[in-house]
Structures are given as structure tokens and as C-alpha cells.
Amino acid sequence: MNIKGRWFDWFNTIFLTLVGCIMVFPLLHVLAKSFSSSKAINAGLVKVIPVDWTFVNYKVILADTSIWRAFLISVIITVGGTAINLIMTASLAYPLSRPEYSLRKVVLIFILITMIFQAPLIPNYLVIKNLHMLDTLWALVIPSAISAYNLFIMRSFFVALPAELIDSARIDGASEMRTMWSVILPLSKPVMATMGLFYAVSHWNSYSTALYFINSRTLYPLQLRLREIVLSNDLGQAESLLDGVNEVSPAGVQMAVIIVSVLPIIIVYPFLQKYFIKGMLVGSIKT
């Protein structure tokens, strides 16, 4: 390799390392603060390593039942919602990838229209209201059952599968459903895992749908409860958690809630990452 190329490699490595640092620094900072004492936080001593180690911030959270309940609701929405998402998306995306499905063009345009021309908030709200879904968890799951964007990605994955696979399954006498179930789906693990992750993240992280459609505080998902604790300007919400606990700062508790709500996804992420990395690198393995 010539000198110029090596210079570029060096620059590139350093630059990307820097980018990586910028990406993780805020997270490490939050993690460090969540394990630090209120004194250290208020004195501004905490950078990326906890100062004056303590678990007191987490103890405050674990003692709060409203956070637990919100956490559970988010788990239900995420697991149930993602299952619905994957079934609905795959069962529409697969036929749309097949030339034998003669309505392909019509349905694709029908979906594309909804992508570029979305109805305003209020008519959406009224539809959900008329279906009596307001103030139920269904409102957080059903109206987002299919993302057109994910559908198109999944479809193009199916399109890219060799047609000979389907032909040979047919020659072997497999029905359409059986072909989909035993031939296509096993090959689609990377795209299913990736789409599942997309969907799960959006369920776990969404708060606007709950803000629009949920009134009862007992049905608040984690993000909405979190919003009260983390973003309340006067910290009144965070302080209400601190009744009777000394030596705890709202900032420390806020950071600990943040860590708790990120934890599940960080735990699941490495397992799914294997799939989408694989999915991405399929083409380059040949080298």
C-alpha cells in the first residue's frame, strides 16, 4: 500500500475512534453519575468514573412501585407489539415479493401513498376514539402494527432471495404456506431479527402515543413516567421520590432511572446484533 493510503488509514482510525468516544461519553457520564453521591454530583466532580460509590440512587427507584408498574407495561407493549408487528409485516411483505401475486403493483402503491401522505393527528385520534381504544394499551400497539418503511425493507429482502428456492419447493409439492414457513422464514432470520429490533426499540422508546391516547396514570408506560421524573423542570417529581431519604440528589436518581430504562435493550442488543451484522455482511463474506 502506498504512503497516501497509510496516512488515510491512520486519519480514519483516529477520527472514527473520536466519533466512538463522542457516542459513548454521555452514556458513561450518566452511568458514573448514577453511582455517585449527591455531594460529588453537585460539586461537579463526576466525569466518567463514579465518585464516592453508592447504590442509594437505585434503592430509591426500586422502592417506587409506579416505576415498576410502568416498566412492566412497557415490557408488555414491547413484547406483544413486536410480535404483532412481525406477523403483520411479514404476511404482507412476502406475497408482495412474489411475481405470482398479481395485485402487487396496486397494493404497493396503496401502501406508498400512506407513506407520503399521512393523516393529521386529530383524525387519527378520532379513529382510535371511535374504535374505543382510547385509554387502553391497544392504542399503543394496533395503530402502529405495520410500518410501511419496514415493510419495504423486508419485501426487498424477500425479493433478493433466489426464485429457484420457491420453484424447487413447489416441485417438491409444498403448499404456499409451507414454502413460506419452512423455506423462506428460516432464511429470513437476519431481516426478521433486524425488523424485530426496529419495532421493539420503537415500542420501548415511544412516549408520544401514550401522551396522546392514554389518560390513566396507571397505564403509563415507562417513558412517560420517566418524562415526569427526568424532565420536570422543578425536579418536583424526582424529589417526591426522595421523601425521607437523606443524602440523595434528584440528579443522581434521574441518572439511575435512565440507566434502568436503557438496561433491557442493552441486554438484548448484543444477541440481535449478531443477526443484523450478519445480514449486512452477507455480500462481503466472499472476499
Add this chain to the structure above:
Amino acid sequence: MKTSKPLGRQRSNFRKYKALYFITIPGILYFIIFKYLPLMGSVMAFQDYNIFKGFTGSPWVGLDQFRRMFTYTEFLRILENTVLIGLYDILIAFPVPIILALLLNELRKVLFKRILQTIVYLPHFLSWVIIGGIMIGILSPTTGIVNQMLNAIGIKSIYFLGEDSYIRSILVGTGIWKDSGWGTIIYLAALASVNPELYEAARMDGANRWRQTLSITIPAILPTITIMFLLHIGNFLDFGFERVFVFVNSLNEHKGDILDTYIYRVGLIDQQYSYTTAIGLFKSLVGLMLIMIGNTLSKKTSGEGLY
């Protein structure tokens, strides 16, 4: 048989592949109920909608709601905010994942590349509430680390979220931090599917890496870039309610408030249904126009398009 040939063929196609047609029914119903029904409901933008009278009983007012929009200075200010923030987002945030993907793709050490990918994807998994919490903490005038660093080099603390001059940079900047790593996925996937023989051939012809990037890599991902861009401009005025809602407060809303937060506040909270539906419709129409112009231009120049 009396039916014409194509129709007959169509029927046997339905029969032969009925399973394929059958499983698409729930999906199609979903789009009808949750996408097309609200679209039809949008006619309330031309009414003075009354929730007790419904669509049939509410009086028709023509374009009054739209006229009202453009005479409100508050609306015009929020429209300006939305357009400017959307514009900054396209100019600054859109190219970042492309550049990042190209750089990641040039990394020769596989392990380093994978670790980096894991790291740059990570912020995407945080919700806007969490990012709001993190950023408000980092930018805090008293305990925030940014202001401590500014103090260390002799600059006075700045209350970043307490005035309206920083809000747009914060909105666009946090968006880059959150999603540019994640955005590389689609480009990396496109890059991974480039035929390696092309690079070999180019090397034989004496092309260096820069030359290879220009003549092979970029043309290879151009269709992906085009499609991502078209999707992006279609949502030009949809900067994202969740992102803005966590950062906007009474001190910075003058420059930070966008159409979506306005629609939520005036529409859902103050229940001005028809007026905000008109705003939403206007937003969709602008998006539609942009995507059509973009698609036409893109088809003329590169042959790529969404449809």
C-alpha cells in the same frame, strides 16, 4: 367460457395462489382502517368540526381554517421554525451517516470495525426522553460538564436551554448524535453488496482507493442515497414531535416550537380539531409536493425514484 381470456387467467391465478392473497388481508385492512380512514376524516379541515355533531352534522366552511392559519402570526412563526429546523436537518444531518458509512467501510481491521459499529449504533436505542434527560444534565449551567469545561478555559456558564439562540443547534445536534450511527446500517448494507471483483479490476487498472471510492463505491450506493433522500424530504416538515417536545420549554419555544408540538397543544389539548387538522393537511400536502418534485428530478437525472 364466456369470460375474456385475461380475466379468466386472473381468476385461476387467484385460485392457484389463494394462500398468498389470503394472508395479505389483515395487512391491507390495517392500512385501510388506520391510514385511509383518518385520511378521509381529514375532510374536517374544511368544516367547523363539532365532536357532538360529527362529520355529517358539522357545518362546512370551505377554506376558512386555512385562511385562519395564514393570518395568525403565531402560526407563521412556528412554520418558519419548522422549515428552518427541517432545512438544517437535511443539510447537516442527512450526509453524516453516508460519510460515516464510507469511512467505516474503509477500515481494514474487522474487530475494530465491529466494536465501532456497536458503539455508534448505541445512541439510537435511547428514547428522546432519555436523551433529553442526558443532554439537559450535560448542558446544565451549574452542574453540567460542558459548562464546567467552558469555565475551565475562562468562559462564563451558558444556560443553553434557557434561551432560544441554541435550541435549533441542540435539536439538530442531538439528532445527529442519536441516529447518524444507526443511519449507516442501510448504507453499509448497500456497500457490502458491491461486487468485490469491481475493486479488483479497478486496482488492476491502477486506481487508488480514492479513485475506487469515486468510481465504484459512490455509484453503488447512489440509489440507496437517492431513496433515503426522497423519503427524507417527504417528511421535511415532520421533524419529530418526540424530539422537540422534550427540549422545548417556555424560554426557548420562540425558536424551538414546531408544527407538531403546536398541533398537539392547540389541537389535542385545546381541542381546536378542525384548525389543527387543516395545519396537518397543509403539512402533508407540502410533503407530497416535495416528494413529487424530488422524484421527478431524480428520475430525470439518475433514473432512480421511489415510483
